[in-house]
Amino acid sequence: MKTPEYESFSRWFGSYLLFAALATSGGVMAESFIQKGFEGALHYDRMGSYVTTIALPYILVNLLYSLTQFRMNLTNILLKVSVSCGLSLTLVALTSDVKPLFREDLDVVLYSLGAFTCIMLARDIVRNIPLALPGLVNRVLVVGNDGFMKEMENLIGGSNRHFQVAGTYPFPGPRPEPAASQVEDIFATAKALRADKVVISLAERRGVFPLQDMLNCKLSGIEVLDAPGIYERITGKLLLENINPSWFIFCSGFKITFVLRAVKRLVDIVCSVLGLLLSLPFAPFVLLAIRLDSPGPVFFRQERVGQGDKPFVLYKLRTMRQDAEQGTGAVWASQSDPRVTRLGQFLRKSRIDEIPQLINVLRGEMSLVGPRPERPEFVQKLKEIIPYYSERHFVKPGVTGWAQVRYPYGASVEDALEKLRYDLYYIKNISMFLDLSIILRTVAVVLLRKGAR
Numbered sequence: 001m002k003t004p005e006y007e008s009f010s011r012w013f014g015s016y017l018l019f020a021a022l023a024t025s026g027g028v029m030a031e032s033f034i035q036k037g038f039e040g041a042l043h044y045d046r047m048g049s050y051v052t053t054i055a056l057p058y059i060l061v062n063l064l065y066s067l068t069q070f071r072m073n074l075t076n077i078l079l080k081v082s083v084s085c086g087l088s089l090t091l092v093a094l095t096s097d098v099k100p101l102f103r104e105d106l107d108v109v110l111y112s113l114g115a116f117t118c119i120m121l122a123r124d125i126v127r128n129i130p131l132a133l134p135g136l137v138n139r140v141l142v143v144g145n146d147g148f149m150k151e152m153e154n155l156i157g158g159s160n161r162h163f164q165v166a167g168t169y170p171f172p173g174p175r176p177e178p179a180a181s182q183v184e185d186i187f188a189t190a191k192a193l194r195a196d197k198v199v200i201s202l203a204e205r206r207g208v209f210p211l212q213d214m215l216n217c218k219l220s221g222i223e224v225l226d227a228p229g230i231y232e233r234i235t236g237k238l239l240l241e242n243i244n245p246s247w248f249i250f251c252s253g254f255k256i257t258f259v260l261r262a263v264k265r266l267v268d269i270v271c272s273v274l275g276l277l278l279s280l281p282f283a284p285f286v287l288l289a290i291r292l293d294s295p296g297p298v299f300f301r302q303e304r305v306g307q308g309d310k311p312f313v314l315y316k317l318r319t320m321r322q323d324a325e326q327g328t329g330a331v332w333a334s335q336s337d338p339r340v341t342r343l344g345q346f347l348r349k350s351r352i353d354e355i356p357q358l359i360n361v362l363r364g365e366m367s368l369v370g371p372r373p374e375r376p377e378f379v380q381k382l383k384e385i386i387p388y389y390s391e392r393h394f395v396k397p398g399v400t401g402w403a404q405v406r407y408p409y410g411a412s413v414e415d416a417l418e419k420l421r422y423d424l425y426y427i428k429n430i431s432m433f434l435d436l437s438i439i440l441r442t443v444a445v446v447l448l449r450k451g452a453r
Contacts (some may be wrong), residue, residue: 016062019119020055020112024151027112049159051402053095055111057087058120072128081121088113129162139166140230141195143210148201148227155234163234166193171202171210187216201227201242235423236406238428248391256395263432272358279355286352286429290318293343299356304373307396311376312365315356319344351446359400370398371423371434373418382416389416392423395430402426402434405441 027050032279055381061084070076075287092109129137140163142152149168157161169189190198198217202209215225228247231239287298300318303311340348347353360366366373374382382389403422407415426434 007220015016016055016059017051019120019123020058020116023054023116023119024050024108024112026115027108027110041126050108050112053091054088054116057091058116060084061087072124073247074125077121077124080124081117083116084120085113088388120314134248137161138196140164140197140199141166141169141186141190141193143171143198143200144202144227145170145171152199152201152227152230155231157386163230166195171200175203178290186210186213187220190217190222195222197225197230199224199225199227199230205419214387231426232428235421236402236425237418238424240386240417240421240424243388248388251428254430254432256427260430260432264367264369264435265364267359267432267435271368272361275355276362286347290347294321294341301377304364304397305376305379305393306373307393309390309393310359312373314366315359316451317347317353317356318351319347329331365396367396367398369400369402369426369438370396371401371426372404372419373397373409374447378416382413386417386420389420392420392427395427400438400442402438405438405445 058081062078064079065072065076070080070217088109092106096106101224140152142149142165144152149170153165153168156165169186175439186198187338188378189195198214200210200214218224225233227242228239231237231242232291290298298315298318301313301321302316304314319341321341344353354434361368379389401423402425403419406422407419426438
């Protein structure tokens with residue numbers, strides 16, 4: 001059995017070879033394009049030597065950096081790339097002494113090395129933004145009580161990319177009424193720490209909120225955020241515990257315009273028609289396989305809750321036994337659910353069982369992107385336990401959604417709460433750009449076969 005260390009090294013090593021292969025393919029095509037012919041295609045048989053030449057030096061230099069634990073600031077990143085490029089060119093020179101290179105081969109290596117260098121440079125910078133480009137990192141001053149500060153420090157520190165804790169400021173102080181000097185010190189502290197943002201969270205704001213100090217920060221160009229605001233930016237979900245109804249009323253977002261609805265509907269119709277047409281040639285084989293795999297109907301129909309809390313019938317390909325809930329009633333799917341058939345495991349992992357939902361999309365009961373529709377039995381229970389659960393029904397449910405690509409399969413009340421954080425974030429920030437991002441992430445999830453049960 002592979003150890004975690006071996007798996008981690010294999011994934012790390014394989015990722016660099018993959019980047020090198022992609023860069024080399026681009027180099028071959030570039031050389032072919034410049035030659036204005038298809039001669040470059042003949043050089044794909046030497047892909048292995050090309051990839052080794054441009055990737056191996058970088059892998060060795062990267063391993064050396066890891067072992068010596070260099071600080072990955074911009075200077076060291078540029079030095080790392082320069083050394084690896086020099087080693088690659090040296091390797092090419094040594095190889096040409098043993099076996100002369102064709103001009104086309106040298107062109108491919110140079111094009112590929114340039115593309116690979118750009119990819120690795122961008123990757124190293126993005127992975128080490130706080131050290132490489134500190135000016136792009138948001139320095140945050142955390143203001144609040146001790147428990148809140150610790151929670152925010154862990155959250156901001158865990159993001160490790162675009163935010164870092166510049167400092168903390170306990171507020172209010174030990175006395176019931178904060179002193180005037182204490183209030184003034186918040187703004188002074190923010191300036192001294194060169195903070196870009198001030199995050200403040202107070203359980204009770206009346207009579208203690210540092211209004212003038214926050215106004216000074218705001219007018220000085222320092223952004224003032226509350227706990228839900230910074231939580232949303234870092235995690236891509238909403239902090240429901242610190243949100244009250246007035247927050248929903250006065251916060252930005254939740255703008256679902258007529259134009260957005262019309263564009264989403266047009267995209268839904270076009271994509272659902274195309275999806276159904278593309279799946280038609282394979283449908284007879286899948287339907288026959290389901291029929292042969294286990295007794296029961298081919299299609300599965302189940303009532304779900306849609307927009308405006310209105311029920312509708314959702315269509316799927318059957319992946320469970322016909323008597324899956326006999327004697328148990330409605331229950332969530334579990335890991336390695338024994339009710340799932342052999343073929344059903346494959347259909348769920350590949351998401352093929354979801355294709356009939358395009359019929360629901362075409363009928364206007366669902367959208368391609370939105371919160372996943374839940375069963376009425378679960379909805380009624382979740383409404384009683386989870387605040388703001390009904391708010392997810394202000395938009396059409398979706399075949400895929402923000403919660404589906406950001407959170408594993410949910411099978412409990414706790415999971416439903418976590419997914420609601422993502423669903424409300426989606427509704428708050430709904431846009432066609434976000435929909436496109438979710439669709440692309442869904443493709444990646446399907447290819448990697450993650451998240452389904």
